[in-house]
Amino acid sequence: MDFLLEEASETGDVLQIPWKVAVIDDERDIFEVTRLSLSRLKVDDRPLQLLYADSGATGYQLLQEHPDTAVAFIDVVMESPEAGLLLVEKIRSSLKNHAVRIILRTGQPNQHPEEFVIQEYDINDYKAKTELTNIKLKTCIYSAIRAYRDIMTISNTQQGMEKVIASSQAVLRSRTLHQFGSAVLQQLLDLLNIQSSEVYLVSQSTDLYGDKVNNVLAATGENIQIDEELSSPILPDHVRELVNFVIAGGENQLSDFAFLARFDVGDGAANVLYASLAKPLDALQAKLLQMFASNVALIFESLYTKESIQETQKELLLVIGDAIEQRSKETGMHVRRVALMCELLAKKLGQSSDFCETIRYASPLHDIGKIGIPEHILHKHGKLDAQEWAIMQTHAELGYQLLKKTKRVIAKMGAIIAHDHHEKWDGSGYPRQLAGLAIPLEARIMAVVDVLDALGSRRSYKEAWPDEQIIALLKAERGKHFDPQLVDIVLEGYSEFKAIRLQLPDPDLGAS
Template sequence: MDDLMLTIIDDEITTVDDQSNDLKKWKIAIIDDDQGVHDVTKLALSGVKILGRKIEFISALSGEEGRLLLKDNPDCAVILLDVVMETSDAGLELADKIRNELLMDNVQIILRTGQPGYSPEEEIISRYEINDYKTKNELTRDKLFTSIATAIRSYNHLRALDESKKGLRNVIEASASLMKERSVHDFASGVLQQINALFNLSSQGIFCVSQSPSDGPIELIDESDSQYFVVATSPSFHDFYGKDLQDISNSHEVEIAQNTLINKQNQIQENLCSLYLSTPSGWEGVVVINSPLSLNEVDEELLKLFCLNISLGLENAKFFTHLNNAAFYDEVTGLYNRTGFIEKSSEILKSAKSSMALFIVDIDYFHEIIESLGFEFGNMVLNAVTSSLNRDFLSDGIIARLHSDVFALLLPDTNWHYRDITKECSKPFMIEGNSLRLGVTVGEATCDLSTETFDIELLLRHAEIALKVAKEHQRGVGQLFESKFEDDKRAHLDILADLRNGIANEELFLVLQPKVSMTEGYVVGYEALIRWQHPIKGLISPNAFIPVAEQSGLYFDIDMYVFRKALALIAENPAITKPISVNVSANSLHHSDFISELKKIIAEKDSDISQIEIEITENALVRSDMAIQHLRELKALGFVLCLDDFGAGYSSLSYLLKLPLDVIKIDRSFVTHIEKGAKALFVLEGMLQICQNLSMRVVVEGVETQEQADILIALNADIAQGFFYFKPLTIEEVLIKAL
């Protein structure tokens, strides 16, 4: 494990929201197999206060120790978690247990690793709810403090929300029958009944409240004129229900209600009683009953207390309604959100006889719509899609907007398939008078209720996997989930875990494929190629692990590994005097630490780089100016630079003019067709002529037959690489066959 690099700043301790009160300490768990990391972290944050509390560190040196530690400390606020401990993914396994076994939903997890350039996949970050990710050499004292302070604020906020939810639930459940009503209508109806019970009446009445509070959350405040709606009535006033007071005429009850609201106090007349209600957030209400109310002193106090309880109950009912909507419904479309969708799925299951089908619908290129036309137009698009889904499917199942431009549709016993959904959702619709047609991609997952147990979370995961596969291979159509997709994903993760171990244990080795002068017949250089000898699985093809490395952030580690191995090979085999070319991936060329890491490797053993050539592909040059800048820095260091696979991708002749290139490698695809087609021959001849006129060395890849070699020689090509001359050779074979 690499040491944690911390810069200790000798200055006054920084605190956040420092308070003098003596609260209990924040618990921060350090779970790392390097004791030095524990010591340095504690030293760096000693004496710090955050939100007025000191920090208490608890420690574990392995994933299993960490699990037991956290089990005994459920009030831990932040976990500084090493990724690689007793196993290469011990940290991620522990993260899974923290969320799914220990059920610590609020604790903030900050992953730390000593491997620069490695970053977890987005799916891993999302699955384990990772709150932050840092390499250890990033964490100076200031940055560590900032990460901890931010995490504690988030933890404190989440805990406060939990407490608020618990408090609201306790108030509603522990209060009298009135307080148990969770909707404004039910609450108001209960008030009318309770007044009769409290004062031994048999009256009729109405209850109305303001549409929005005057001092509530900004999203609840209506900027229009205040309106008062009748939310509950006794049978005699049923015609008033749901109306604005201003729309009801010729009613003494409404008149006294309006006067009560104007004067903001109770009004008791001979045959009418009107009670004024005001909540802390500024909702106003009035209860009118058409019975005489003769009150003694005790009854007056009881009435005041009752009105206070009604006000508090109204506040709770109003906010509960708002929170319920926020928790289960999407604000933009009015559809269920993910939580509401999952909750409602059990009701849909009751109506299913044989099967359930889940479709996840993703709008193609929605982000481009947002970038071009803005969020307001994007919301119009989302609502148009919502209208289409509601029209076709609302009566049959449930619909949700899971996030951004992704919708979910759950249907029982349906004949719909993803192709039908794609076709239906791709029909044109109108927005602001313009016809718009969208493309969508659909992921489908099904559950046969005769053989499977319905699990909405599992079904969602399967549909999301199918959607991901569809977006990679069938965008604009869709994909039905197949079990092999999950197997492939599991295999991907297995290879990734093994690959990290393989790099650490130096299981990867180099083979060399010679480059040959076709006219002279001797070897002029080599290309270094990576191979992996797994201790159990044997030789693993590069096609199996290189894509995994690129997707998972290990590309940089592998490129640096190859570079280090190439230098060692040259040092250990002085008989190999020809240059060795090393491939650098596009991602490495864009890595901010690329040049500095190369210099560090060179300096480690005072290596001679005169025999090292750097090969980069064309697609590495089209992403940013950083790649071109790094290329120039490589040239300044003395490397010979080779442009690999020229002509296969984003070919630009301007590269030959503006970049410090020494060698051009022509892609094998041009050689493959020169025996069969004149066009391929003319193109290849032109490429060779241009490079030769620019005094650049040219290497032709993929030469596999004598006929191809003869044609290339006739075109004045000199250097070739391919199976016709040599397959990739081990170092021992090179020393015997290809010096």
């Protein structure tokens, strides 16, 4: 049973949540006297809500159902001479509630001496029932509730710091601008205690050719869809319509449970923040969200330009690989397939995310040295003679020489792959006759993947091999041409590697 001593009052539009005060006593009259004494009392402009239980057992259940109780007056003697003391132990140990201020009351002070009780039990005060006059009861309530308020302030600050640390770790782990922006946005929502099903921060700008471009800078929520190719959030139709509406000059007419605002950030560019909310924002929350939306684009403007340059560089590596393969009368899809296959094999091997991403973009450079091989050798339909074969083999060293002076990690790995991907596990490869683990891992991965894709693809001089024949060759060359561990991984996940070949078939030739 509970009583709200005064209806929740309003300050502006904000309801004042009452302080919960529990009275646990087997004498109903004690509760009624307490209720009358505290009638219309407020602490920090918040009313009191009295909760009642008549035994240690029901008191435990009451505090279990109301963990946010600020103060509990507990009678020592109820269904047993020590029922109140046992309840105190259960509150602190079983419920692990160390915030509620516990005030023991007793009608038999000589039965449980005050000094003993204060020392042995985690309580905040110990009073004889005759002591708590009307004035002293109110004084006791003021003191206890303010102590509870301060404890909760410290606790909330600690939780806030934990959220900052956890969110900061998420921000630092971000590997793309979209992940970074989303992590920062989620951190802000956590710190402000904003519950939302979805939030989008969208930047709309006009490019050099007059086209409107929407970039999702950040997004949070359980139902956010990610573009797998770009690893960025996909803007839903209903959000896109709202963004375009606001950019065109429309006014926000959404309900209190949604937030929509536009912020101009430069010539021809604006940010739009959209949030679907569990409850309306207060003034501080709205202001800080607006500050985030208006300022984050200043960071993104610089970072997005840098990321665009990096992505362009990665795409150019694929284009270079395509060009080399086409000069060799191969198809450009080969380099794109081996890029994905190398990444897949590296992941299955348990390599770091940095290694997996780097090998994806470095692998298209594996045959870059063929740019220095004469076309009559590259395009010869028949078998190369000894002299021609010796010239062809120089492409490994040529590729290495082209890339070795760079300080960029992708090109560094590209140099290693170009140099050593024709080495063989048994030491019979070229150009350095390396064997076993002396062959760099990235080159061993490329060696398996290059052959795997080449055999499964149709060429002007051969048909694609059937899967059974490819698997048989991999098994035969295990420990000879190829690293045995890598062969085992490829065979175990063969269907996944084949799926990449089917996903990116050779143009005009089809896939096997």
